[in-house]
Amino acid sequence: MTLSSIDAARLLGRLRELGDIGRDADGRLTRLAASDTERGGRDRFVSWLEAAGLDVAVDRIGNIFGIWATEGIADRPPLMLGSHIDTVINAGIYDGCYGVLAGLEVIETLKASGYMPGRPIVVAAFTNEEGVRYAPDMLGSLIYSGGLDLDAALATIGTDGSVLGDELHRIGYAGDREPGFLKPHAYLELHIEQGPVLEREGVALGAVENLQGISWQKVTIEGDANHAGTTPISMRRDAGYAAARVVTFLRERAKASNTPTVATVGCMAFEPNAINVIPSRATFTVDLRDPDEARLQQEEAALADFLDTLSSEEDVTISVERLARFEPVMFDAGIVAEIETAARARALSCRRMTSGAGHDAQMIARIAPAAMIFVPSKGGISHNPKEFTGDDELVVGANVLLDVTRKLTQGE
Amino acid sequence: MTLSSIDAARLLGRLRELGDIGRDADGRLTRLAASDTERGGRDRFVSWLEAAGLDVAVDRIGNIFGIWATEGIADRPPLMLGSHIDTVINAGIYDGCYGVLAGLEVIETLKASGYMPGRPIVVAAFTNEEGVRYAPDMLGSLIYSGGLDLDAALATIGTDGSVLGDELHRIGYAGDREPGFLKPHAYLELHIEQGPVLEREGVALGAVENLQGISWQKVTIEGDANHAGTTPISMRRDAGYAAARVVTFLRERAKASNTPTVATVGCMAFEPNAINVIPSRATFTVDLRDPDEARLQQEEAALADFLDTLSSEEDVTISVERLARFEPVMFDAGIVAEIETAARARALSCRRMTSGAGHDAQMIARIAPAAMIFVPSKGGISHNPKEFTGDDELVVGANVLLDVTRKLTQGE
Known part of the structure; x- marks a missing residue:
C-alpha cells in the first residue's frame, strides 16, 4: 500500500510565515493571546482556512474553527484537529502552531486527494493556551469543554490590565458561536514534545497516552x-x-x-x-x-x-x-493504538509516553476521546527561540496525523 | 579573702547613658563610626575619663585611650583593657560599650581603693570595630597593631561616600598619637558572648581561649x-x-x-x-x-x-x-588560666570557649598576649535592639575583669 503525504513545502512555509508574525525589531517572537500581533496571526490563519475552502467559525471566547463538511455528513460529530497559535514572550515558532497548521494541511491534502470522509473534519485554534496574558492557561479549550464560566472568563483581567472580552472585540475575534457548538467525535493534537525523551532515545514519534x-x-x-x-x-x-x-x-x-x-x-x-x-x-x-x-x-x-x-x-x-x-488526564486508548499502528505502517519508531506539559487536548478530553502525537524537540528546549524540530521530523508527524485522521473518519 | 567589687550602679548607669546617645525619634540606637552621634558617645566617654583623672590620648585613627600611670611606672608597658563604642544600625547597648565602660570602671575602682599597680592600666575605645560605615571591620585595632597602612585607612570611603580621615577631623577625633604608641604588656577584653552557649549551659563566664x-x-x-x-x-x-x-x-x-x-x-x-x-x-x-x-x-x-x-x-x-x-587567633593561655582562677575564686561557673565573632582582641593579639571574657547573651541575640545581658551578669563579668586586672598588674 502506498501512503499519501502532506505537502511538506506548504506546511513548512506556513509555519515559518506564521512564525514571522509578531517579531519585534530585535527578532523576538511574541504573540500574546488577543493582542495586536496575535490578531495578525489569526487573520493569516483565517485567510488560509478560507483559501482552503473551509467554513470558518469563531466562538465567543475567540476559538477559531475551520470546518470541512462534505455533503450529507454535516450533522455528524466531527473529528477535531487542533492546538493554539498564541505564544509565550520570546517564543519559538513550533509550540501550538505546528499542530494547528498540520491540521489544516491534513484537511487540504485529504480534500485535494478526493477523499470522502465519513464525518466532518475540523481544525481548531484555541484562545490563550499559554496563559501568559490571561489566567488560566488553556483557557479557550477549557471554556469549550464547559470547564469554566464564559462570562467570568471574558471578564478576566490580563497581566497588562486588559480585559479579555474587550480585547477579543477589539481585534475582531469575539465570535457568535457558543463554545462547545461542535461536539467532537474525537480530538487529535500534534505537538512538539517540549522535552528531551524522543531525541535522546532516537525515537521518531510519541503516542501520548496520558498527561501528568x-x-x-x-x-x-x-x-x-x-x-x-x-x-x-x-x-x-x-x-x-x-x-x-x-x-x-x-x-x-x-x-x-x-x-x-x-x-x-x-x-x-x-x-x-x-x-x-x-x-x-x-x-x-x-x-x-x-x-x-x-x-x-x-x-x-x-x-x-x-x-x-x-x-x-x-x-x-x-x-x-x-x-x-x-488531576492527570488519560487519553483514549483506542486512538493511541491507532497512532502506533500508523507509525508502524510508515516504519517509524514510536513510543507511548506521558505529556509533562499541559495541552488543549487535556481540556477537550473532558468532552471527547482524545490523544496526542509528539515529535522530537531538539535538546528538549521550548518556550525559547531555540525551540527546534527538524523539517523531516515535522513532516513525519504531519503524515502520521494524516493517516490517523483518515482512519478516524472512514465510513460512518 | 574578701574580694572587692566594682561600683555596679556607676557601671550600669553609664552603660544606659551611653546607650541613649544616638537614639532616633523611633528609639532606634545607631552610632556609626566617626558620625555625629558617635562623636556624642566619644565626648561622653572622654568626659568620664577626665572625671576619673586619667590621661586622655587619641591616636591618628581616632582610637581613644584613658591612661592611669602612677608615679614611677609610666614607662612600663601597660595592661590594656578595651573594646569599642561604635555600633551597628539599630543596635543594642552592650556590644563593645560594656567592655570599654567596664575597663574604665575597673580602673576607677582600683584607683579609689588605693591600689598601686605595677604598670599603667589603660582603657581603650577602638575606632570602627563594627565595619558598618567603613571597611574592614576592627579597623582601629588593626591599624593600632600595624596590620594596615594608616594613610590608606584614613582615605577609606564609607558606605555613605564619606572619607574616614575627613570625618575624624570633623568630629574632633583625628588625634596626634601614632597608632601603637603604647605597646601593651597584655590586653583584656570583656564582651557579651553574642551567642547562645553560656545561657543554654547555665554558665556565668566564658574564658575565651581562641577566635575562629x-x-x-x-x-x-x-x-x-x-x-x-x-x-x-x-x-x-x-x-x-x-x-x-x-x-x-x-x-x-x-x-x-x-x-x-x-x-x-x-x-x-x-x-x-x-x-x-x-x-x-x-x-x-x-x-x-x-x-x-x-x-x-x-x-x-x-x-x-x-x-x-x-x-x-x-x-x-x-x-x-x-x-x-x-586565620584563627589563639589567645594567651596564661591569661585564660588567670580568668579561670579568678572565676573560681568568686565561685562562678566558667568554661573555656571559642569566640565565633570577630573582636578588637584578635587584632591586639598580634602585638601582645591577649584574651577575652564573655558574659551570657540572652537568646544569643546581638546586633539587634533585643540584645540583652542581665545586670547581675554584667557586674559579675566586670568583677572578674577587676580581679584579673589586679593579677596582671601586680608587682613589676
Whole structure:
C-alpha cells in the first residue's frame, strides 16, 4: 500500500510565515493571546482556512474553527484537529502552531486527494493556551469543554490590565458561536514534545497516552536567624538547611521510585539572606507531577509526612500553601493504538509516553476521546527561540496525523 | 579573702547613658563610626575619663585611650583593657560599650581603693570595630597593631561616600598619637558572648581561649533550565538540587565531626527561579569557621573535593570565589588560666570557649598576649535592639575583669 503525504513545502512555509508574525525589531517572537500581533496571526490563519475552502467559525471566547463538511455528513460529530497559535514572550515558532497548521494541511491534502470522509473534519485554534496574558492557561479549550464560566472568563483581567472580552472585540475575534457548538467525535493534537525523551532515545514519534497530574505547593520554613559564628551546630534552627533537606528528599525519592514521578524545586528564597546569618526563613515551591492520580496523592502524602518529621527533627515551623492542583488526564486508548499502528505502517519508531506539559487536548478530553502525537524537540528546549524540530521530523508527524485522521473518519 | 567589687550602679548607669546617645525619634540606637552621634558617645566617654583623672590620648585613627600611670611606672608597658563604642544600625547597648565602660570602671575602682599597680592600666575605645560605615571591620585595632597602612585607612570611603580621615577631623577625633604608641604588656577584653552557649549551659563566664578562623566562599553552580514537567529526573542538570546537596553535605559533616567547626549557607539564589523550570543556576555562600587553622583548611579541602564529585555526579559546572579568609587567633593561655582562677575564686561557673565573632582582641593579639571574657547573651541575640545581658551578669563579668586586672598588674 502506498501512503499519501502532506505537502511538506506548504506546511513548512506556513509555519515559518506564521512564525514571522509578531517579531519585534530585535527578532523576538511574541504573540500574546488577543493582542495586536496575535490578531495578525489569526487573520493569516483565517485567510488560509478560507483559501482552503473551509467554513470558518469563531466562538465567543475567540476559538477559531475551520470546518470541512462534505455533503450529507454535516450533522455528524466531527473529528477535531487542533492546538493554539498564541505564544509565550520570546517564543519559538513550533509550540501550538505546528499542530494547528498540520491540521489544516491534513484537511487540504485529504480534500485535494478526493477523499470522502465519513464525518466532518475540523481544525481548531484555541484562545490563550499559554496563559501568559490571561489566567488560566488553556483557557479557550477549557471554556469549550464547559470547564469554566464564559462570562467570568471574558471578564478576566490580563497581566497588562486588559480585559479579555474587550480585547477579543477589539481585534475582531469575539465570535457568535457558543463554545462547545461542535461536539467532537474525537480530538487529535500534534505537538512538539517540549522535552528531551524522543531525541535522546532516537525515537521518531510519541503516542501520548496520558498527561501528568500537577501539584504545586509553596512551602515556608521558619527557624531562627542567629550568628553564623557564635551558634553551635547543635543549637541551630536553620530554615535553609531544612529546605535543602526537602530538595534532596524529593530527588532521592523520585530517583528511587522507578515511576515517572517528577519533583522540582524551582523557586527558593532565604531570609535574611546574609552570609553570616543562619537563615530564619526559607520559602520554596514544590512541583510534583505524575500521570497516575493515586501515585500523585502518594507523593503529596510522602512530602507531608517528611515535612512533619523534619519540623520536629530540626525544630522548625513549616507551613504549606497549595498553589495549583490538576488531576492527570488519560487519553483514549483506542486512538493511541491507532497512532502506533500508523507509525508502524510508515516504519517509524514510536513510543507511548506521558505529556509533562499541559495541552488543549487535556481540556477537550473532558468532552471527547482524545490523544496526542509528539515529535522530537531538539535538546528538549521550548518556550525559547531555540525551540527546534527538524523539517523531516515535522513532516513525519504531519503524515502520521494524516493517516490517523483518515482512519478516524472512514465510513460512518 | 574578701574580694572587692566594682561600683555596679556607676557601671550600669553609664552603660544606659551611653546607650541613649544616638537614639532616633523611633528609639532606634545607631552610632556609626566617626558620625555625629558617635562623636556624642566619644565626648561622653572622654568626659568620664577626665572625671576619673586619667590621661586622655587619641591616636591618628581616632582610637581613644584613658591612661592611669602612677608615679614611677609610666614607662612600663601597660595592661590594656578595651573594646569599642561604635555600633551597628539599630543596635543594642552592650556590644563593645560594656567592655570599654567596664575597663574604665575597673580602673576607677582600683584607683579609689588605693591600689598601686605595677604598670599603667589603660582603657581603650577602638575606632570602627563594627565595619558598618567603613571597611574592614576592627579597623582601629588593626591599624593600632600595624596590620594596615594608616594613610590608606584614613582615605577609606564609607558606605555613605564619606572619607574616614575627613570625618575624624570633623568630629574632633583625628588625634596626634601614632597608632601603637603604647605597646601593651597584655590586653583584656570583656564582651557579651553574642551567642547562645553560656545561657543554654547555665554558665556565668566564658574564658575565651581562641577566635575562629573564617572562610567565606561564594559558590555558583550551573546546570540546564528545563521544563519541570517534561524532563525526566535522569536527564536533569539541576543546579538547585546540586546546591541543596552542598548544604546537607556541610551540615552532616559538621555534625559528624565532633569538632567546633561550624558551616553556614546564609545566602541562596536560584535562576530563573520559576516554579515550573529546573534551576539553571544556583548561587550561594559558604561560611566555614574553626578555631584551628589546620582543621579549617581540612574543611575547605573537603568542600572542594565534594564539589568536584558533585560536578561530575550531577553534570553541573561549579565555580568558587573566595570572599574572605581570616586565620584563627589563639589567645594567651596564661591569661585564660588567670580568668579561670579568678572565676573560681568568686565561685562562678566558667568554661573555656571559642569566640565565633570577630573582636578588637584578635587584632591586639598580634602585638601582645591577649584574651577575652564573655558574659551570657540572652537568646544569643546581638546586633539587634533585643540584645540583652542581665545586670547581675554584667557586674559579675566586670568583677572578674577587676580581679584579673589586679593579677596582671601586680608587682613589676
